[in-house]
Amino acid sequence: MAVADFSQIRRNEHLPARIAAQIGREISEGRIAPGHKLPTEHLLAKTFGVSRSVIREAIAQLRNEGLVETRQGVGAFATEIDRRQSLRIEQxxxxxxxxxxxxxxxxxxxxxxxxxxxxxxxxxxxxxxxxxxxxxxxxxxxxxxxxxxxxxxxxxxxxxxxxxxxxxxxxxxxxxxxxxxxxxxxxxxxxxxxxxxxxxxxxxxxxxxxxxxxxxxxxxxxxxxxxxxxxxxxxxxxx
Amino acid sequence: MAVADFSQIRRNEHLPARIAAQIGREISEGRIAPGHKLPTEHLLAKTFGVSRSVIREAIAQLRNEGLVETRQGVGAFATEIDRRQSLRIEQxxxxxxxxxxxxxxxxxxxxxxxxxxxxxxxxxxxxxxxxxxxxxxxxxxxxxxxxxxxxxxxxxxxxxxxxxxxxxxxxxxxxxxxxxxxxxxxxxxxxxxxxxxxxxxxxxxxxxxxxxxxxxxxxxxxxxxxxxxxxxxxxxxxx
DNA sequence: CTTGTACGGTTGTCTGATAACCTTATATGC
DNA sequence: GCATATAAGGTTATCAGACAACCGTACAAG
Structure with a gap:
């Protein structure tokens, strides 16, 4: 069964996850200092050209991973990122x-x-x-x-x-x-x-x-x- | 506001997280078998008496934790609970x-x-x-x-x-x-x-x-x- | 038997609005 | 003056409804 492998197609692969990854990179590479406030969800939505729902889901993911903390009525803040804590091996x-x-x-x-x-x-x-x-x-x-x-x-x-x-x-x-x-x-x-x-x-x-x-x-x-x-x-x- | 409101329902503990925990319990305790489909988001929202946004965030969290997989147009499915993936050492x-x-x-x-x-x-x-x-x-x-x-x-x-x-x-x-x-x-x-x-x-x-x-x-x-x-x-x- | 197509259901995303909450500034009472 | 109360504005949390993308199935056409 010699079937061609067309697996190169760019799967959508979950919009919020990609945005979360990008914001996460901003944090772990220090462009957003620990303790500093992220842009508001409105602004992020406008920046990425997506709706606020997607931004919210992305931030929720980052929160679950421990990269940001959110405080209602205040904003989202980058936490002290300790990559060793996560012990994650990217594919x-x-x-x-x-x-x-x-x-x-x-x-x-x-x-x-x-x-x-x-x-x-x-x-x-x-x-x-x-x-x-x-x-x-x-x-x-x-x-x-x-x-x-x-x-x-x-x-x-x-x-x-x-x-x-x-x-x-x-x-x-x-x-x-x-x-x-x-x-x-x-x-x-x-x-x-x-x-x-x-x-x-x-x-x-x-x-x-x-x-x-x-x-x-x-x-x-x-x-x-x-x-x-x-x-x-x-x-x-x-x- | 002379009325003392000591209602036991402290809503301040992140609604989606609590619902995610409850659904997660359903899964890890086997009431939702691995591979089995979860109720639809609409139904879950009605069941818990919250909006679909909250349900979505809860399911997103479970997905990040690897407890469920979602397939667009099909539904969310409980995965094999694999504690080893997390590699977490509780204190x-x-x-x-x-x-x-x-x-x-x-x-x-x-x-x-x-x-x-x-x-x-x-x-x-x-x-x-x-x-x-x-x-x-x-x-x-x-x-x-x-x-x-x-x-x-x-x-x-x-x-x-x-x-x-x-x-x-x-x-x-x-x-x-x-x-x-x-x-x-x-x-x-x-x-x-x-x-x-x-x-x-x-x-x-x-x-x-x-x-x-x-x-x-x-x-x-x-x-x-x-x-x-x-x-x-x-x-x-x-x- | 295979292929094309229509259909209903589900998740993904968008939009707008309201509630809960925090911060800051201003007003008030002493 | 100073501490407290109140109002205002901004931000996140939640709600509600709609449309888009996608899947599985059933059924028709060849």
């Missing part, structure tokens, strides 16, 4: 290779440690779920969406086996994003028999965890992620 | 010792790796800033707020020296929270001469980084964080 950030490599490097550190912890703390239900995920990945015909989901599931299950909620949270957060980026770049890559390699490496990780060997589990995970990175043309340093 | 979560230990364990993994990367990638300005932070910590009389800020600054600077934006983001995020928790629990602890130990360990980390010795830097950071943990009565496993 566009992963476009360039360098950012992706940085994120993957972080993922490496987290998942290697997680594999070691999983080897120590896992329970038998954890192993059963890992086996299920492996079977599901075997079942997936090619490197389809289904396979990607199974791959992601495996890594999440390893993180869950650490019995450390925060490892699970952070690894899920990061793995989802790297997987998304991989998925986006998939078209140009040659990803046919990679599945088998991936599964084999997954099995190695699973076995190391099952034998409660932290060092081996860490090494297996490190090997797997380095392999995955190199398959994407990335080179990560080994420390 | 209350750190109250119990177990959670704090988990978070500290995650911090250990990140910062140890960061120290190794910093040893490889740091530049001379990085070292200068590290020295400044050390001096500042020496200057702080006791383990005052000022000292805590300097301590936090040191760890952030190490993370910054990795030249990996994401390490900086995540480590800042976590270190701030563990420091906050430490600060909160500080009253009961005996924290007098600890500063000197901390500074000494910081210096060891700095020197290892300066000599571009990743293994040594990692070991120094690991030692430092294990020491910090044990000073708080925590015991972290070493993998």
């Amino acid at each position: 566009g950030d992963l476009a360039d290779r360098e950012s992706f490599r940085s994120l993957f490097q972080l993922r490496l550190a987290l998942e290697v440690e997680a594999a070691g912890l999983a080897a120590v703390h896992h329970t038998s239900p954890d192993l059963a779920k890992l086996d299920d995920a492996l079977a599901q990945m075997n079942g997936a015909e090619k490197w389809t969406d289904e396979g990607i989901v199974a791959d992601l599931a495996f890594h999440r299950l390893v993180a869950a086996a650490t019995r450390n909620e925060y490892f699970l949270q952070f690894i899920t957060f990061i793995a989802e994003r790297t997987h998304l980026a991989i998925n986006a770049a998939r078209a140009s890559a040659v990803l046919e028999e990679i599945v088998e390699v991936t599964i084999a490496e997954h099995v190695a990780i699973r076995d190391a965890i099952a034998t409660r060997n932290p060092a081996k589990a860490k090494e297996a995970m490190r090997h797997h992620l380095h392999g995955a990175a190199s398959r994407l043309g990335l080179k990560l340093e080994m420390l | 209350g979560d750190l109250a119990d010792r177990e959670s704090f230990r988990s978070l500290f364990q995650l911090r250990l993994a990140l910062e140890v790796e960061a120290a190794g990367l910093a040893a490889v990638h740091h530049t001379s300005p990085d070292l200068a800033k590290l020295d400044d932070a050390l001096a500042q910590m020496n200057g702080a009389e006791k383990w005052t707020d000022e000292g805590i800020v300097a301590d936090l600054a040191f760890h952030r600077l190490v993370a910054a020296a990795t030249r990996n934006e994401y390490f900086l983001q995540f480590i800042t995020f976590i270190a701030e929270r563990t420091h906050l928790a430490i600060n909160a629990a500080r009253a009961s602890a005996v924290l007098e001469e600890i500063v000197e130990v901390t500074i000494a360990e910081h210096v060891a980390i700095r020197d290892a980084i300066a000599t571009r010795n990743p293994a040594k830097a990692k070991e120094a950071m690991r030692h430092h964080l294990h020491g910090a943990a044990s000073r708080l009565g925590l015991k972290l496993e070493m993998l």
Whole structure:
């Protein structure tokens, strides 16, 4: 099914969100100082050429994100923006290779440690779920969406086996994003028999965890992620 | 206006937010199944006795939180509630010792790796800033707020020296929270001469980084964080 | 069986008005 | 003079109604 991909069409993509992003940029780049008052909704509406409803929704979004505070009868004010609070990774950030490599490097550190912890703390239900995920990945015909989901599931299950909620949270957060980026770049890559390699490496990780060997589990995970990175043309340093 | 109006309905707490919370509860408690369609905005407005604008703002908030998806011309649908997306660490979560230990364990993994990367990638300005932070910590009389800020600054600077934006983001995020928790629990602890130990360990980390010795830097950071943990009565496993 | 088209329903946006609220200035009482 | 009360204007919050854009379905046409 060789179907052309016309996904380049500029989707409307939510007018208020775009305006919120623009105002948000004004704030985080300092053109609107923290504590300073934003223009009135009327003025903003006139400036952007949209109705006040759209401006209101945009400001509501910024308020939810904590970038502005509104006081009835007074106005909207830019708050002290602390980008670290939000811990947001924009999709566009992963476009360039360098950012992706940085994120993957972080993922490496987290998942290697997680594999070691999983080897120590896992329970038998954890192993059963890992086996299920492996079977599901075997079942997936090619490197389809289904396979990607199974791959992601495996890594999440390893993180869950650490019995450390925060490892699970952070690894899920990061793995989802790297997987998304991989998925986006998939078209140009040659990803046919990679599945088998991936599964084999997954099995190695699973076995190391099952034998409660932290060092081996860490090494297996490190090997797997380095392999995955190199398959994407990335080179990560080994420390 | 002699009539005392103590009506319980304090409307001042942002009407849309309250309605969003109520609808959100309906979803997270399963009364609106994932994938199921919400009532139309018209119906919701009539049900809650408010205008459609308020309903729209409430739904917009839920959409920003990822609890619902809206499709123009179709409706609003409850999504799978994915708490992991938010990556939020509630302050209350750190109250119990177990959670704090988990978070500290995650911090250990990140910062140890960061120290190794910093040893490889740091530049001379990085070292200068590290020295400044050390001096500042020496200057702080006791383990005052000022000292805590300097301590936090040191760890952030190490993370910054990795030249990996994401390490900086995540480590800042976590270190701030563990420091906050430490600060909160500080009253009961005996924290007098600890500063000197901390500074000494910081210096060891700095020197290892300066000599571009990743293994040594990692070991120094690991030692430092294990020491910090044990000073708080925590015991972290070493993998 | 596929394609085109009309139709009703829903969300998205616009417009205008009113209520609630804050800030500032002015008037008032002492 | 000074503190308080009141009025005025501006801003956000909410309301109300309308139209536009879009989707899914049903049905007709080929």
